[in-house]
Amino acid sequence: MGIYRADECLSIGAISVYRGPTGSLGPGPPGLPAPLPPGAASPRRRFRPEWRHPGAASARSRVTSGPLPPGVASPRRRFRPERHHFRVGPSAAVAAGPAVAPRAAVAVTVAMRLPPRLRLQLRPGAAAAGPGYRQGQSPGPRIREYFYYIDHQGQLFLDDTKVKNFITCFKDVRFLAFFFKQLQPNRSGRYETQFPFVSLCGRERNFLRCDDRPVVFTEILPGTDTGTERLLSYCGAGDRLTVPFQPQNLAVSPRNGRLYHPAPARAGGVGLVRSALALEWDPCFEYELGPAQPPTHFKWEGRRYRLTGELLPLLHGGESADVTITPCQG
Incomplete structure (x- = not known):
């Protein structure tokens, strides 16, 4: 009796026969698994030739085998643009209500798609937190406004600098001397609470807040x-x-x-x-x-x-x- 391998199994109807060492067909030895029903795939089968042969007619074929039929996604496609691009459709407008502006409807749609942790950042009024300024803004003709911060080590920064250390602070001695010689309490009527001091340079306003003291x-x-x-x-x-x-x-x-x-x-x-x-x-x-x-x-x-x-x-x-x-x- 020769040694039979399971991958040499042939299914003829409901009878399993095996190809022997001499090429002849015969019944398999006892104890081998029963044959699979017609049309069923082997549970250990990993390679799918229809994915790699251009002539295959499978709907899950790779892109290299030609364009996919309309509405059929690539088997290895992971990026879904509908999860990253937010558009306001009729359903979002209905959910937001007729009194909601289009911009508010966008916020509703984005909040529904984002994870719960990120939804907290879209609370009404959350974007308006803080002084609400822009460096170099011009509230009037020929007027510029800038905003600064001084820490407890005496280092001066632009207020919106994210990383404040010796590398990002101002070091020009002439600029620092002029800035602090013009320093005075802020009585301009603008940002008096957030920036209690201001250094004036002509029509330019340099508002200053401090960690402890301005000096x-x-x-x-x-x-x-x-x-x-x-x-x-x-x-x-x-x-x-x-x-x-x-x-x-x-x-x-x-x-x-x-x-x-x-x-x-x-x-x-x-x-x-x-x-x-x-x-x-x-x-x-x-x-x-x-x-x-x-x-x-x-x-x-x-x-x-x-x-x-x-x-x-x-x-x-x-x-x-x-x-x-x-x-x-x-």
Whole structure:
């Protein structure tokens, strides 16, 4: 008896015969699976020749075999444009109601097709959240408006910059000096809540909002003459924007623990000390009332200053102390 293979099985009616080693036909050995009904495909069959032969008449043939009949999709087609392109048809208009505008009907159709997580972004009024401005907008003839943001490190950015770091901040010293010398409270009647300060340049309005204060002291500089008091530079402008250093007027806010120093009156009268500079001065503070209380004294260049605390009422409102700006000549 020869060895028979299942792939050599032939079906003749309801009788299964097998091709033997010598080519003769005969009944198969016992224990082999029963023959399949006529017209049924083998469960282990993976290759479908009608997909790859151009002459096949199957409706699921590949594109390489010629154009498909109308209305027949390719067997490997995965992209469905009707799921990505939103059109408003009669059904959407009926579902939205006769009083809904065409633009609102589009929103209804899009919301019905998007996943539930994305539908939350299409709430009425969600697109209008935020200040609602556009950089360089012109609300009147020959008027331009720009919007800026300053963080607690004294770095200035365009307000709509997505990634705010040292790479994307403004570094031109001349621009920074001009910008902050023109800074004043925003009383223009526009964006006063979102942008409490504005820097005017002719008919150009540069609105500013801040993480804490519009003036952030970034470094301490030596005095202009020998023996004169030191200077505090702010907002990255170097020696072009400075105020006299007043150690006795340093103040630590009991609310956030940040360090503040007197600033120009037009910028609010109080400026924030940059974190790196505050850490550098930390060993100079003394706490006579205990470490849990604000500092009482500050040691600086061999002298011991008693902190007055005059800035504490100004941190959360009140009148500002006048400090003269000393820009560098030239």
